[in-house]
Amino acid sequence: MPANNDLTPGMQRWFLYLLRNERSSLYTGITTDLSRRLDEHRGKSGRGAKFTRGCKSLVLVYDCALDSHSLALQAELRVKKLSKTRKEALVASRPDSRRLLEMLDLTAEVVEE
Numbered sequence: 001m002p003a004n005n006d007l008t009p010g011m012q013r014w015f016l017y018l019l020r021n022e023r024s025s026l027y028t029g030i031t032t033d034l035s036r037r038l039d040e041h042r043g044k045s046g047r048g049a050k051f052t053r054g055c056k057s058l059v060l061v062y063d064c065a066l067d068s069h070s071l072a073l074q075a076e077l078r079v080k081k082l083s084k085t086r087k088e089a090l091v092a093s094r095p096d097s098r099r100l101l102e103m104l105d106l107t108a109e110v111v112e113e
Helices: 034-041 069-081 084-093 097-103
Strands: 014-021 026-031 058-066
Touching (some): 014 084, 026 034, 034 058, 069 097
Antiparallel strands (some): 014 026
């Protein structure tokens, strides 16, 4: 799944992502290197999250590029607090970064161009 690419030029890209395991549980995280982080979660380096270490299957079900580490951390915290039903709705709707921030009530944090 390609990441959304609506960033302000010159900003470091951070990704908010959701993984689904074989039990249909969702894991939420952030990273600057999505490919590397997925490999870590899948056990290729021993640096995966505790939640994902015992998983037999991990599928990337959503990712979104954000403008800053701070914004990514705030979005991650808000997504982690969502109910499973609301997380599933987020995955199903696949919002771009602006819509995601609106859904999470983080629009005041967006830097206008």
